[in-house]
Amino acid sequence: MQRWLLRFFAILAALALSGCGAYEFRGTMLEPPNPAPELPLTDQFGNQFQLSNYRGKIVLLFFGFTHCPDICPTALGDLKRVMEKLGSDAAKVQVVFVSVDPERDTPELMQRYLAAFNPTFLGLNGDRALLEKAYKDYGVTVIRRDLPNSGLGYTIDHSGYIYAIDQAGNWRLLWAHGTPVDDIVSDVQALLRNPPRS
Amino acid sequence: MRRLFALLAVAMMVVGLAGCGASQSGTQTGGITVRDPWVRAAMMNMAGDQSGAMGNMQQSTPMAGMGGGHSHGSEYGNTAVSAAYMVLVNNGAADAIVKAESDVAKSVELHNVIMENNVMQMRQVEAIEVPANGQVELKPGGLHVMLIGLNRDLKEGDEVVIKLTTRSGKTIEVKAPVRKP
Ligand SMILES: [Cu+2]
């Protein structure tokens, strides 16, 4: 009964927000949506990853590295909260983190790092050439900078976007770094409500 | 005016000596005060991990002085990092934080993050300037105290002690609680 009421209100709210029922995404839409480039990489458990295995799910994609103290943990923390807020719908969403620092992002480090956010998050790494192609395909800036006086040795300048790939494998949306968690949740829910045909 | 300042300084010293400050999260001395410090939770590496892409894993990097860490070629595989954030409030003349130390990490550095066209760039900085009667916020996506090469896990509820040195030669001891990433 309560659930029914909640749902009713949710629909009402959605309708109110969207005028004629057309939801307006808070993220940037990619028009027209094109098939998301494949990511033939390996996850932190040593399993071969394939985007095409996630048809029917929404994939939230982020490029980063474990030695980043700042943008990456913030983005992953946001994605963790997105999953929490999605509740049971989280089962229809897969978060994927692609390394921009393949040298240091060893499987062990990725395992521990990602588990601290959400154990379902996947961290991909792989052949340098395949990674380079992924950065290019998704328009991700990755620049290695030496920090000669730092204990870090080097850092990686990188883009902070989060991308959404829909249930049909189309690259649909991107959110700039710092987009409120509720906006991401709202957009993901909209994609779940209106799954693409085909 | 001078006298008032001196009086104030004495009062602060008394407070400091009395140990009132010690139980708070930030301790104060002179001009710069620390408010709301926290450290991001992080896990260090498995000790003796040998699966790094870079074979040479020298754990014993002799670090004579902190902050003066020098480059050691390609031994940067597999070090866990974290960052400390806080608000630096300055009630006096312009000053700066020029050094940070802590026993939780091999090196502790002052860093800044610049976002340009949604590309994040992290850089080491010489000092964090705190304007006269002003404040500077160290926060995610900006200035931070970087902890590099953690020697223990930083779990929620833990406390990290960080010693800051100002340009004017004062030290500030900060007790920062660990928070979830
Ligand atoms: Cu990052």
Ligand SMILES: [Cu+2]
């Ligand atoms: Cu840093």
